[in-house]
Amino acid sequence: MKVSLNHLKRYVDINVSADVLAEKMPLAGFEIESIEKQGEGIKSVVAAKILKITPHENSDHLQICQMDVGKDAPVQIVTGAQNISEGDYVPAALDDSYLPGGVHIVSGKLRGVESCGMLCSGGELGLTEADYEGAEVHGILILKGEPVPGTDIKEVLGLNDTIIDFSITSNRPDAGCFLGIAKEISVVLDTEFKAPKTAYKTIGGDINDYISVSVENGDLCPRYMGRVVKNLRIAPSPDWMQKAIISAGMRPINNIVDITNFVMLETGQPMHAFNYNDLKNKQIIVRNAREGEKIVTLDGSEFNLTADMLVIADVQNPSCLAGIMGGKESEIEADTTDLFLEAAKFRRDNIRHTSHALGIHTESCARFQKGTDINNVEYAMERALSLIYELDAGDIIDGFADIHGTLPENRIIKTTTDKVLELIGVDVPKDVMVSILNKLGLNTTLDGNEMTVSVPSIRDDVEGRADLAEEIMRIYGYSHIKGRPMRGEVTRGKKLPERLKADKIKNLLCAAGLREIATYSFINPAAADLLNLKEDDERRNMIKIINPLGDEYSALRTQLVWSMLSVISTNISRKTEAARFFEISKRFFGELPLKSQPDEIPTLSIGIYGEDEDFFTLKGIIEAVMKLCGAHTEYKRSDEPYLHPGRQAAVYANNTIAGTFGEVHPAVAEKFGIDARVYVAEIKLDVLYSINRRKLIYKPLPKFPAVERDFALITDIETPVGDLEKAITSGGGRLLEKIKLFDIYTGSQIPAGKKSVAFSVWLRSHEGTLTEEQTEAVCAKIIEKLQKTGSELRK
């Protein structure tokens, strides 16, 4: 909320500089968004009178001016402007002067003629038309009146104000107005606060002879107040009011409109003025809009209304979108003679809904949305009438319309000083507590330790002792709070088992040379197509975000591969030759349409590429993760649509499928702009987390030697090596220690359709050195099992 410091001084004594104020207010809960010191940056610019103008010999547009700048002798300044005449008063920047933005003006020659400064336009002084009439005229700013030459231009232009933009938290709508912030300042500075008195005279009459007001929906409009003012004398509002309005970022229009806006800025209560003569049948009806009803608002836009929106209507049509914007038809114009003045309370959620639905955001609806005080309606109305009277802007008719239910009374909080202080842990003296609360308008009495606080409805946010504690501390000062070390039993905190396991997996992957990545949880739903997912693939059922930032971020991911491939694509396009990445994140599955929270499946995604990478390096990484989690693994062929049909596998952990991995299908890679072989894996961590790892017990190192035997086999070319290993494992039984594949060969000496596979097998007993007979017996068993796979020993 922007507010003029000069204007605030009408309500509160501000005995410190703007800078000091800006340091103090944030410590009381009001952050400063910005401070704008008018005329800041202007130095050595004075009012000057043009004594004589002569043409420049070497230029057809430059003119040479002899200027009275308040010194003994005139000063010569060359200008390019054409809108000046001898006798004009203008701003002159002298030698070694400064303009806003750090512009430094020094004497110099312009096409050979000495110029001891510069004549300034309004723009060059940082002024707009709102600051000074004529400021935006093309050319030099012509000053009004006859200022004494040499007077500082800031004084002449009245540039002595400071505009402070206070940030108001959403629990304090009451402070979002001139009076509200002035009151806070008075408490912080401990100075006097003066709310303007209201006083006016009516010309008699009776409002009931002029208008009948009815409220059809008292739920959406808990209070509606109206007055009639006749014989309007529309004119510009006074300078002080215009300045206050401009400083708050609004534009002055005329005295009546300005008064309604000013009262809103001052009290926080929006007002609306209707052209009385445009109200048909002299009726005001607060009602829901009729479905499809139309209104043309002040700004000329037409809106179709729905039945949940509230309007102020005459007997026929809506005249105003309640609390949001007036109708064009009943607008106050220069020739308006009579007005109906409204101050009301509308329900904030309804205003919010209508404003969002129609896309209209006004100063008025912003205030209603934040919440206004039903008891403030009357003061605002009285204040507006006082200003109409004071400015002689019209004649006030006696009597008022005021429709409302039971008005809220002050909330009474009964507590004790101890109860308030026990939240803070600071001993604030009792009298200080009481004094702070009273200054804030929270009427407090003390009886021993018993506190009774009477909270007016404008401070609806104060509900109990916690709020009182905050009110006291923000004024008393949070600097009184001294840190206290944690008390009680000191223990080290615990992590959930899932987090512990995830940490271990991450450590392992880092040690294996993988870099962790972080990607968004929402993706483009087109990812399903990019990955060639089948029509009935459950990963196509992505949960959609109702209000996404755009298509690319509109669906919760059901796989992490798309994100991984996007990251790899970025890296490849940036000429990174090789990389190993992993991510642990969640995938989301829920029944659509979503009725409850979806399943969040913790998932590990791996992506590797580069010269040294292949399917088996990825398999090695996966095997290491599985082993870490205590899983017994098995690999089977899979049919993941985004993977190479011949180079992919499903990995099973203790007979449960844990994921798939393999080389990315070239057609899919191409869609990501990838022309390299990339290997990806996706592993369901919930499966791995659920494995209960056996307690680790050390195995004694072998005491007896191992026997190594080689087996060279001829087998069908289609037979998986894994099957042969299984056969060896089963044949070797307890004595089998290790199998190592050392050769696979197809070619000239091998029959077509066959391959040669060679293993080294280590046998060892823990009971004694294996005898020749024992070894031969085991080998025979292994050979027997191998033969069952259709393999033969190579001769």
Added chain:
Amino acid sequence: MKEQLEAIKKAAERAANEALDEKQIEEIRVRFLGKKGELTALLKQMGSLSAEERPKMGQLVNEAKEKVEAMIAERRAGLKQKAVELKLKAETIDITLPEKQVNSGGLHPLSIVTNDLIDIFQSMGFDVLDGPEVETDHYNFECLNVPEDHPARDMQDTFYLADKILLRTQTSAAQIRTMENRKPPIKIICPGRVFRADEVDATHSPVFHQLEGLVVDKGVTMCDLMGVLEQFAHEIYGKDVNVRFRPSFFPFTEPSVEVDISCTECGGKGCRVCKGEGWIEILGAGMVHPNVLRSCGIDPDVYSGFAFGIGIDRITTTRYKISDIRLLFENDKRFLEQF
């Protein structure tokens, strides 16, 4: 014979000293000590000596033999050492040649910072919990004292998935789930991913990370909150930083405070980093609102508590002076490798 013996010794010494390699040494050994060697021949001549002279002479010859053996052994060792030295010299390498790369991986900077934070709070006795990323309106707003028509809902642009189902806008939702499931004393943190409908730019991301802290017990005060946050700030930002509370507003805490630290760049004098204020805002905190305690079945007249929410991404970008938050989610390997 004596003269002969001396001559042989001298000849052997000369020969040994002149030997240039193992082969020559062996030749010398054979020439003097071998079966047909000169000393052996001399021994064979002993038969011509008298019985008195024989033992004397025998002793002399044996002494000469030992001496020659020692000379040969010494020369052999010397030559071997020399050979090793030569070999090592020949094997000298240029140590400035590039190393063979060990492909070391690493955690994402957000994980590094999260782990640091977890360590700090774990050592203070906070349990580490997780909560769902998709939340209900009930946990994300209602129980946190943000009723439907409350303007505080405007403060957070929420991604909705269905009526009353949303992507959590804050880890605070985990507070409620914790208080429903645990009885005081409660001391937990919940780090995690949160979502807000912020357009992406250098300082905003629709996906970011928070760490929520919650303590509920009898007699918990703002001084305890200050104590915990001071320790956190000292560990993360350095021993010298000062911590201050500034009043603020969050619907789920009362009193609510913004927590500032003295600027780590200028020490509080005012600089570009702190925009001349001398303080940097680091997190929001407060005493758990009585309504929140009550909605979780905890009696606010018996128990009190505090909560705080730390922006993990913010600490990460500040710590590593990362000027654009988008870098965290772009995952350029050259960026990731720096951590």
